[in-house]
Amino acid sequence: MxxxxxxxxxxxxxxxxxxxxxxxxxxxxxxxxxxxxxxxxxxxxxxxxxxxxxxxxxxxxxxxxxxxxxxxxxxxxxxxxxxxxxxxxxxxxVGPEPLFEGDGTLHWSGQLSEGQAAASDAVIRAVRDNSDVLIWAVCGAGKTEVLFQGIEAALLADKRVCIATPRTDVVLELAPRLQKVFPDAKVTALYGGSLDRHSYSPLVVSTTHQLFRFSEAFDVMIVDEVDAFPYSYESTLQFAVQKARKPLSALIYLTATPNDTWQKECRLGKRPFVKIPARFHRHPLPVPKLEWGGNWRKAIEKGRLPRNIKEWAVKRLEENKQALLFFPHIDSMERALPLFQQLDPSIEAVHAEDPSRKEKVTFMREKKIPLLLSTTVLERGVTFPNIDVAVIGAEDDVFTESALVQIAGRAGRSADFPDGKVRFFHFGKTKAIEKAVAHIRQMNKEGREKGWLDR
Structure with a gap:
């Protein structure tokens, strides 16, 4: 029966x-x-x-x-x-949608910068008009806060909102932040193995992969880090985003590094966008310093760190300054880890398949790890308040302009510590390195021209 x-x-x-x-x-x-x-x-x-x-x-x-x-x-x-x-x-x-319990009122007492306020208004218009908009904002501009008032407008109009992002790390960081400012609306976090998988709520934070399981579900679709792998390369994920939207809905893209095609469309007026070229704390983006790293792979294979890379790490340890060191591939990072641990045994390394990745990120936030080696898995979506950043082997093809801009954007994000240092150790400059530095300098220039930077 x-x-x-x-x-x-x-x-x-x-x-x-x-x-x-x-x-x-x-x-x-x-x-x-x-x-x-x-x-x-x-x-x-x-x-x-x-x-x-x-x-x-x-x-x-x-x-x-x-x-x-x-x-x-x-x-x-x-x-x-x-x-x-x-x-x-x-x-x-295909029957009537169930009613939501709770209230979508925003509980947040922060203040938006001029750039954030302009972008926030654009998000509200897109929600109201069921239109599309790109929010092109530098790393650390406060993109999440830009969304708050638009989400509130949607929830109070009984609209269902999804924030989709390519990476689980971002879901895990974003969902509790949203729940805090929307305490009376249920927020669900969807990723592989999520306990919220079958929950129904008005505000959903999801990996783009989980959107395969949705169809015409959301009145407002927000795609964070639209340039990030794998979303930017995988047509089925882009299909999933479109399938998960209702036929009449708003689509809001967020990124610090739109691809060349999108940038051209913005310049030609073919894509609606709002640009925020300055961080909310009114300090400029840290400009990476380029430094010859020699044949760093060969040195590591021989069981030693290049002298200048070792000196960079030792200085951070002596100054008690946390740092992220990015490597292009897991194998070279894992060979280098014991060499760094000779400097301090509490130094760790992390990559996408690391079963202890979440714990290591937590330990980094708790300042239990002084230096954390990482692949590009931490190039975006995570924030540590007071860190310096280095890229080992910046010449590698994995370090695109977008990746390098995002990596540099890990430093100086906090208003209390806005002056983080960024170093690109390379075995020969590439176009990606030069374009990344030019991109950062251009954003700082535009921020100063708008009067959104104090120096």
């Missing part, structure tokens, strides 16, 4: 979501309030995954299916979320 379930419970579970039938823990009927969609369709003789949008031939394979008894295609691209096959069905709620 199936367990009876009320329409309100089913609506709260399914509203805005696009799930495999087997993901729904309730019995499903052929109700007009439910829509069933074939998991894989065929378009122009190509398979199309209705969940992630994949169409590339190499992302599909065949398997002997026990359900339909045939050789069945399935999508390999989003397999980690449960198999979507040719005979599986996706289900979504």
């Amino acid at each position: 199936p367990i009876p379930v009320s329409p309100s419970s089913l609506a709260a579970f399914l509203a805005g979501r696009l799930l495999l039938e087997e993901e729904v823990p309730f019995p499903l009927s052929n109700s007009p309030q439910l829509q069933f969609i074939s998991g894989i369709s065929t378009k122009n003789q190509f398979y199309h995954c209705e969940r992630c949008g994949s169409t590339k031939k190499e992302r599909f394979a065949m398997f002997p299916c026990a359900r339909c008894g045939k050789a069945c295609p399935y999508c390999r691209h989003c397999l980690m979320m449960g198999r979507v096959s040719g005979c599986s069905r996706l289900v979504r709620w």
Whole structure:
């Protein structure tokens, strides 16, 4: 005998979501309030995954299916979320949306800078008019605070808001900040393994991957760090963002480093945008100092740190100044770690697959780690108030202009410590290095011209 379930419970579970039938823990009927969609369709003789949008031939394979008894295609691209096959069905709620409990009033007593206020007004207009806008703001400009009043306007108008970001670290940092300033509205955080996975709330902070499970859910879609990997390179993630929006909705992009195409569109007036070229604390962005690092890989392989890199690290330890040191690849970083630990055994290293990544970031915030070695996993989305920053091997291809600008932006973010130092150790200057430095200098110039910098 199936367990009876009320329409309100089913609506709260399914509203805005696009799930495999087997993901729904309730019995499903052929109700007009439910829509069933074939998991894989065929378009122009190509398979199309209705969940992630994949169409590339190499992302599909065949398997002997026990359900339909045939050789069945399935999508390999989003397999980690449960198999979507040719005979599986996706289900979504098309009935009335459930009502939200609580109140979306903003509880924040901070003051916006001139640049933040201009961007905040643009966000409010986009929410009100269901339009698009790019907020182009330097690292440390206070992009989160720029969103507060727009989110409040949306919540008070009974609109549902999603902030999507490519990285779990950003979700984990952003969700509690939003819950603090919107204490009467439920905020859910969605990422791999999240306990909020089946919660229904008016304000959602999600990795872009989790948006595969949504369809026409949000009245306001905010995409943070729109230039970041993997979102900027992966068309299915861009598809997921569009699929998760309602047909009539606002789309707000946030980034410090839009790509060349978007920058050109901004200059030509083809893309609505607001630029904030200065940090909220009115101090300029730290300009990286370039320094020859020699063949640093060879030195590390021989069991020694290049002299100037070692001196840079020792000086920070002597001054009790925390620092982030970025490496292009895990292998070179892990070879270097024991050499740095000879200077101080509490020095640590972190990368994307590190099972202790969250704990190490926490220890860094608690000042239990003096120097933290990192791959580009910490190039954005995390804030430490008083640090210096170095890049080891800045010439590597992994360090694009965008990555280097973001890395430099880790320093000097706090109003109490606005003067962090940034050093790019290189084995030959690249265009990316020169463009990153030019980008930072240009932003400082524009900030001074607007009168938004004190020096």
